[in-house]
Amino acid sequence: MAASSPDDGNKGLVARERQGDNAEPLSITEISAALKRTVEDLFGFVRLRGELSGVKRAASGHLYLALKDENAVLDGVMWRGNAQRLAFVPEDGIEVTASGKLTTYPGRSKYQIVIDSLEIAGEGALLALLEKTRQKLEAEGLFARERKQALPFLPKVIGVVTSPTGSVIRDILHRLADRFPSQVLVWPVLVQGQGAAEQVAGAIRGFAALDADGPVPRPDVVIVARGGGSIEDLWSFNEEVVVRAIADCPIPVISAVGHETDTTLADYAADRRAPTPTAAAEMVVPVRADLIATVADLANRQRRAVLRPVELGRERLEARVRRMPKLEALFQPHAQRLDELSERLRRGLRDRAGQGRERLAGTSARLSPTLLKRSMEDASRQLARVRLTPDLVRRPMMQKQDALIALARLAQQFHPEEPLKRGYAIVRDGKDKALTSREMAAKEAALVLQFADGRLEVSQGDDSSLKRPAKPARKKPSVPPKQDDLFG
Structure with a gap:
């Protein structure tokens, strides 16, 4: 056979370096x-x-x-x-x-x-999602007219759920003060962005959980308010958690979210809908003279001035944090690999259990009488083909012999006539039945005493009844056969 040429590198079994190729294969x-x-x-x-x-x-x-x-x-x-x-x-x-x-x-x-x-992506997609959620909640009956509650005529305590730094709370407080001074409880929440829906729902449920006679009085009516904005700005009030909290609230709820043209799912679930937060304040209390709007405005400005340095510091801190490397970028392959292995483990355990059930079903099917008989016949044939060596036979026999000797020794020790050698006797009646009590022996006219060297018959009441045991007949010595004379 001719040797392979250097040009046949792609056809060989072992990889070889080709002339002019200095590139190492990558892993x-x-x-x-x-x-x-x-x-x-x-x-x-x-x-x-x-x-x-x-x-x-x-x-x-x-x-x-x-x-x-x-x-x-x-x-x-x-x-x-x-x-x-x-x-x-x-x-x-x-x-x-x-x-x-x-x-x-x-x-x-x-x-x-x-x-x-x-x-x-865009208001079109957002509106489609909004309509889908609205149909779902409406089918559950959360917007039914039968669920609506009447507003109290003159509430003593008014609860307001809104942002504490926005203009909405100022408008509500201003209108309430102008129309009728009332006690107002404000539950500060986020009204936009991440976590806003959960905070609004928690505030509504928190007002409902207050005790009417507690240190913080329970409101007679609750206003959920926010200023106007786009559908994206008002999206928190379209979340299911907010709608369900309003529908389950035992206190009458007024929804005052956005301007008059803005509509959210919270408006459908509320007992009353106000076109603006100011209109909500007008619905709650009757009209009264104007109150100190200027003081409220100055208090809000002071609050904003105090919070401004905090906001600036937070912005600078967030800017520095954004420039730092993210831990997710370092651990993302390992985290994804862990999630993948977790999923594979769950599938593996499920498949392993299924295989075990299949094997058990197959084993139980093989336990029929016909299959067992066939298996015994196969085992018998295999046993017949096995050659028995002397050691294989001798070893079990020796073991059985040792066990038999041990059993014979025990049988000798527990034999009923063994104690006779130590001076004991067995009392029997005429039928050769052993008597085990004096009462049984007294009923018999004659007794037989068995000793180690023979038996003795005894009659009760007769002193001369003791008889010597009959001596066995003496055998005649055997005569050896006569030997023939060798000399004639």
């Missing part, structure tokens, strides 16, 4: 790291628009999803810190705008986007 980890650096350098920041699909929140708090349009799909991940700051609940089918950076995940050889912020 999978090295090429994956190079691809990751290339993708992240070229697409360090992207802004995408697409429809959400396959939204899943892992137990670790990370959000996994896919962005798609009519022609392509891109996987995405949003780490727990950013996912907790979302202003809405992501669901399949919502059109969104995502901002972040592209990266690769070597564990699956795919690329994905690490999302920093997620927003609903």
Whole structure:
């Protein structure tokens, strides 16, 4: 056979260096790291628009999803810190705008986007989501007219749920003071952005939980208020948590969110809807002369002046924090790998249990009489083919012999006639039955005493009845056969 030429490098079994080739082969980890650096350098920041699909929140708090349009799909991940700051609940089918950076995940050889912020794409998508939520809550009966409560004519305590630094609370307090001085309890909340809906719902439920005779009186009516703005600004009052809190509140609730043309789902659930926060104050109390609006305005300005340095300090701190490297970027591959392994573990345990059930069902099916008989016949044939060596037979026999000797020794020790050798006797009746008590022996006319060397018959009441045991007949000595004479 002719030797292979150097030009046949691609056909050999062992890789060889070719002439002029000085490139070392890369490992999978090295090429994956190079691809990751290339993708992240070229697409360090992207802004995408697409429809959400396959939204899943892992137990670790990370959000996994896919962005798609009519022609392509891109996987995405949003780490727990950013996912907790979302202003809405992501669901399949919502059109969104995502901002972040592209990266690769070597564990699956795919690329994905690490999302920093997620927003609903345009008012059209937002209105579609709003209508979907409205139909759902209306089907549950939360907007039914039968649930509405009448407002008290002259409430002693008025609860207001709104921002403590906005103009809404000033307008309400101003109008209440002008029309009728009343005790007002303000529950300060965020009215826009992350966490606003939860704070508003918590404030409504907090007012409802107050004791009427407690140190903080329970309001007779509650006003949920916010100034005007876009649908995005007012979105917190379209959240289910706010709508359900208003519908479940035992205190009459007035919704005064936005201007007259603004409508939210909170307006449908409230007992009364006010076109503006000022109009809500007018609905609550009857008219009275103007009160000290100037003092209220100065107090609000003072409050803003005190909070201004705090706000500036917070902005500077946030600017410095943004320039620091994020921990999510360092731990994101490991976190994603952990989520993947957790999911694989759950699937593996489930599959293992299923396999065990199948094996158990198969084993139980093999325990039929026919199969057992067939197995015994096979075992008998196999036993017949086995060659028995002497050791295999001798060893069990010796073991059985030792056991038999031990049993014989025990039988000798426990034999009923063994004590006769030590001077004891057995008393029997005429039928050779052993007597075990004096009462039984007294009923018999004659007794037989058995000793180690023989038996003795005894008659009761006769002293001369003791008889010597009959001596056994002496055998005649056997005569040896006569030997023939050798000499004739």
